[in-house]
Amino acid sequence: xxxxxxxxxxxxxxxxxxxxxxxxxxxxxxxxxxxxxxxxxxxxxxxxxxxxxxxxxxxxxxxxxxxxxxxxxxxxxxxxxxxxxxxxxxxxxxxxxxxxxxxxxxxxxxxxxxxxxxxxxxxxxxxxxxxxxxxxxxxxxxxxxxxxxxxxxxxxxxxxxxxxxxxxxxxxxxxxxxxxxxxxxxxxxxxxxxxxxxxxxxxxxxxxxxxxxxxxxxxxxxxxxxxxxxxxxxxxxxxxxxxxxxxxxxxxxxxxxxxxxxxxxxxxxxxxxxxxxxxxxxxxxxxxxxxxxxxxxxxxxxxxxxxxxxxxxxxxxxxxxxxxxxxxxxxxxxxxxxxxxxxxxxxxxxxxxxxxxxxxxxxxxxxxxxxxxxxxxxxxxxxxxxxxxxxxxxxxxxxxxxxxxxxxxxxxxxxxxxxxxxxxxxxxxxxxxxxxxxxxxxxxxxxxxxxxxxxxxxxxxxxxxxxxxxxx
RNA sequence: CGCGGGGUAGAGCAGCCUGGUAGCUCGUUUGGCUCAUAACCAAAAGGUCGUUGGUUCAAAUCCAACCCCCGCAACCA
Numbered sequence: 101x102x103x104x105x106x107x108x109x110x111x112x113x114x115x116x117x118x119x120x121x122x123x124x125x126x127x128x129x130x131x132x133x134x135x136x137x138x139x140x141x142x143x144x145x146x147x148x149x150x151x152x153x154x155x156x157x158x159x160x161x162x163x164x165x166x167x168x169x170x171x172x173x174x175x176x177x178x179x180x181x182x183x184x185x186x187x188x189x190x191x192x193x194x195x196x197x198x199x200x201x202x203x204x205x206x207x208x209x210x211x212x213x214x215x216x217x218x219x220x221x222x223x224x225x226x227x228x229x230x231x232x233x234x235x236x237x238x239x240x241x242x243x244x245x246x247x248x249x250x251x252x253x254x255x256x257x258x259x260x261x262x263x264x265x266x267x268x269x270x271x272x273x274x275x276x277x278x279x280x281x282x283x284x285x286x287x288x289x290x291x292x293x294x295x296x297x298x299x300x301x302x303x304x305x306x307x308x309x310x311x312x313x314x315x316x317x318x319x320x321x322x323x324x325x326x327x328x329x330x331x332x333x334x335x336x337x338x339x340x341x342x343x344x345x346x347x348x349x350x351x352x353x354x355x356x357x358x359x360x361x362x363x364x365x366x367x368x369x370x371x372x373x374x375x376x377x378x379x380x381x382x383x384x385x386x387x388x389x390x391x392x393x394x395x396x397x398x399x400x401x402x403x404x405x406x407x408x409x410x411x412x413x414x415x416x417x418x419x420x421x422x423x424x425x426x427x428x429x430x431x432x433x434x435x436x437x438x439x440x441x442x443x444x445x446x447x448x449x450x451x452x453x454x455x456x457x458x459x460x461x462x463x464x465x466x467x468x469x470x471x472x473x474x475x476x477x478x479x480x481x482x483x484x485x486x487x488x489x490x491x492x493x494x495x496x497x498x499x500x501x502x503x504x505x506x507x508x509x510x511x512x513x514x515x516x517x518x519x520x521x522x523x524x525x526x527x528x529x530x531x532x533x534x535x536x537x538x539x540x541x542x543x544x545x546x547x548x549x550x551x552x553x554x555x556x557x558x559x560x561x562x563x564x565x566x567x568x569x570x571x572x
Numbered sequence: 573c574g575c576g577g578g579g580u581a582g583a584g585c586a587g588c589c590u591g592g593u594a595g596c597u598c599g600u601u602u603g604g605c606u607c608a609u610a611a612c613c614a615a616a617a618g619g620u621c622g623u624u625g626g627u628u629c630a631a632a633u634c635c636a637a638c639c640c641c642c643g644c645a646a647c648c649a
Contacts, residue, residue, distance in 0.1 A: 111649070120649030154647090232646075284577060288644050291575055295645085325647080355649040386649070393648080423584090428577090429643080436584085439598065447611055455608035462607080494597090508605070508613045516607085567609050 104140045104350040106132045107332050108186075109358060110147040110194070113173040114154045117180040119387045119394070119432065120355055122404040125186045126420045127384055127489065128353040132187055133544035134484050135350065138476060143346055145335050146181055147192035148174045152324035153303075156310035166310050170195060183405070185413050185547055192335040194312075194327055202334035203327050204315045209339065210372045213261045219300065223253035258302040258320060265368040266293060272367065278377040280363055281487055282427040285356065285383045289363040296364055301326045329366045333375070348376040351487070359383040382487050385429040387420075402432055411441050414546040415569065418445060421545055422493045442571055448497070449542075449549070450569035452504050456532055457556050457563035459512055465528045467557060473536035480541050489545075496541040503535055532557055 108128045111121050125146070132144040150170040159169035174193050181188065192199055207214070221230045222241075231250060242249055272278045273290055280286035302320040303311070311321040332352065336343040354362045359381065367377050386393065389400040408416045419440050424430050459465075483492035510531075515524040536557060543550035549568055556564055 109649070112647095115649095118649070122649090124649065152647095284643080287576060292645075356643085357648060360644095361647085384649090385643095395648085425585095431584085436598090442609095443598070446609060451609055451611050453608095455612080457608090459607050504608095504612055505614095507607070511605085511607090513607045563608090569609080571609060571611090 101139060101141045103143070103345045104132075104135045105143045105145070105336070105346040105348075106135070107145045107349050107352045108147075108188075109354045109362075110149040110192070110328060110331055111177060112149045112152070112154070113170050113177070114152075114158050116173075117177055117404060119402055119404045119407075121177075121180070122184060122416070123384055123387055123420055123424065124353050124355060125181060125184050126417050127382065127426065128351075129184070129186045129188075130417075130421055130489055130544045131351055131353070131484075131487070133547065136187075137540070137544060138481065143190060143336070144186075144188045145190045145192065145332060146186060146188040147331050147335065148177050148194065149324070149328045149331075150174065150193055150195045151311040151322075151327050153308050153310065156308075167195070180405075183408060183413065185417070187547075190335045192331045194331060199331060199334045200312045200327075202338060202340075203312050203322065203330045205339050206330050206334075206369070206373065207315055207322065207326070210260070210369065213264050213368075213372045214258050214301070215261060216256060217259050218254055219257050220252065220254045222250040224248065224250055255304050255307070256320075257300040257304075258314065259298045260301045260326075260365070260368060260372075262296055262298050262364070262368055265371045266296075268371055269293065269364070269367050272377055273363070278363075278367060279380045280359075281380060281382045285359055285363075285427075289359065292360060293364055299365055299368075325361050325365060326369070329361065329369060332366075338375075349378040349380075351380040351382055352378045353382045353384065356383045356385055380487070382426075384426055387424060388429055388431045390431065390433055407437065410437075411445075411569070412548070414549045415441050415445055417545060417547075422490050422497075426487070426489060441569065444497070445549075446567070446569040446571050448504065449500050450567050452500060452507075452535065453553055453556060453568050454563055455507065456503075456528070456535060457561055459507075460528055460532060460557070460561040461563055463512075463516055463524060463528065465525060465532070465561060466559070467529065467532060467561075471533060471536070473533060473540055475537060476541055484544075492541075493545055496538050499534065499538040499541075503531060503538070506531060532561075 106128050108124050111117070128144065132142050136142045148170075150173075155170060156166050159166040162169065170193075178191075194200075219230070222236045223230050230253070236250055270290065270293055273280060273286060273293070280289055301323045302314050303323060305313075305319055305321050308321050311324060312327045314320040314322055332349065333343060333347060336346050338347075352362060362381055370377055387402075388394065389402055392400060394401045404416070407419075415437075419432075419437050423436060423440055424432065477495070480492050480495055483489075483495065510527050512524055512527050512531075515527060536554065539550050539553045542553075552564070552568060556562070
């Protein structure tokens with residue numbers, strides 16, 4: 101059995117679960133389930149990113165202990181992940197003691213590529229952050245949020261010498277040794293890589309307390325991304341455990357907004373540690389609401405919980421995996437969601453199961469016990485291997501629709517009326533086997549429904565008392 | 573001249589690399605069927621393929637110019 105490791109981006113705990121997180125989980129989960137289905141041993145990471153000034157600030161605003169705050173948030177996210185049916189095997193919180201300890205080990209191992217330097221720039225005491233020169237000019241030297249003049253400030257930071265890895269990394273990206281999907285993101289990253297300066301990877305403790313302390317320097321705390329990115333290997337036990345069976349990851353799923361960290365800083369860290377680069381970085385797009393970015397100020401945020409509660413988790417996964425473009429930004433609207441549910445899940449698949457089960461039950465059809473329906477078609481596998489999940493799904497769906505057509509053409513009810521028992525039995529058995537075959541391919545996408553379908557046609561066939569995908 | 577993607581039926585998209593009757597899904601209309609969740613199956617209507625010009629016997633497809641939208645460049649999942 102081949103070992104495969106799949107990762108999700110760990111959400112930052114300064115907000116609640118939203119539809120973008122769900123997207124990330126759905127994609128990674130389908131991938132993980134597919135790999136398991138095709139005979140691999142799969143480890144699948146999920147987790148929460150809990151350090152950084154924004155989180156500390158948020159806790160402050162609410163007047164609670166930071167640890168209490170993140171404990172609650174992490175719980176919320178865990179519940180959400182469970183609700184999505186994410187089949188993860190390993191979970192990491194960046195405040196886990198073992199994670200913090202391992203991150204410090206990682207820092208030590210990277211020491212050759214880290215140096216201390218002064219940074220001088222414009223700083224807003226209101227925002228508590230440095231701003232770029234460009235921003236300074238655009239705002240005429242005054243922070244638009246706080247109406248305060250920017251101050252010239254100097255601080256010491258540790259830097260990761262990105263230049264040590266640029267050449268190697270560029271080649272790895274160009275040759276697809278580390279494949280970046282989709283291709284247009286790869287181009288963006290290559291361009292960005294050229295321009296990337298060394299990366300500041302720590303903050304003075306006076307400015308940021310809520311983070312992992314830099315080893316042997318009590319005045320500095322690690323920048324949250326160093327800590328966060330490390331989770332992918334600390335959760336496997338690095339450095340004290342040998343992770344070579346699992347690492348490099350078969351695929352790492354990230355949102356397009358954080359691709360840069362995963363495609364530049366993260367591989368630089370890995371190279372510094374002497375570890376191989378992930379095989380694939382899958383960068384997915386944003387989910388829009390009616391063509392617009394979801395934002396609290398516009399008030400068009402779609403709550404994933406609400407969507408799941410409407411028609412169940414499989415319907416949610418179905419929509420996000422088939423009708424939301426994996427790589428480009430694309431649109432969620434309730435109308436599209438309802439249409440997909442009613443026309444496709446209920447009418448095509450749900451109804452197909454219902455009519456076949458009824459036909460079988462009325463005519464006393466049973467399947468042989470050893471009927472093997474575990475095969476995946478080659479085309480399906482090819483598409484899944486390329487992370488073209490929606491296309492693979494389309495392919496399987498054609499089979500589902502084809503079955504509806506075949507029932508109409510073969511008219512088993514007429515065979516029953518004419519007493520053509522043998523023909524009828526053969527006709528229905530073939531149809532059911534083909535349905536179950538397709539059902540296997542559906543299982544990574546629709547785990548719950550798939551299980552139900554398998555159960556319906558096992559042993560004594562009975563049509564389900566409540567439809568698979570009830571309409572309202 | 574920053575880099576990149578795109579503009580094809582009411583909507584969402586494929587086709588473009590390797591020119592040759594413009595295709596898919598949803599929606600609309602009509603017909604068929606009755607095993608089924610008013611579900612299923614079939615057929616039809618609907619497009620000057622962003623604009624202009626060029627190459628060619630032939631251009632959605634190749635070339636040029638222009639118009640428009642979007643992504644990245646800037647710690648938004």
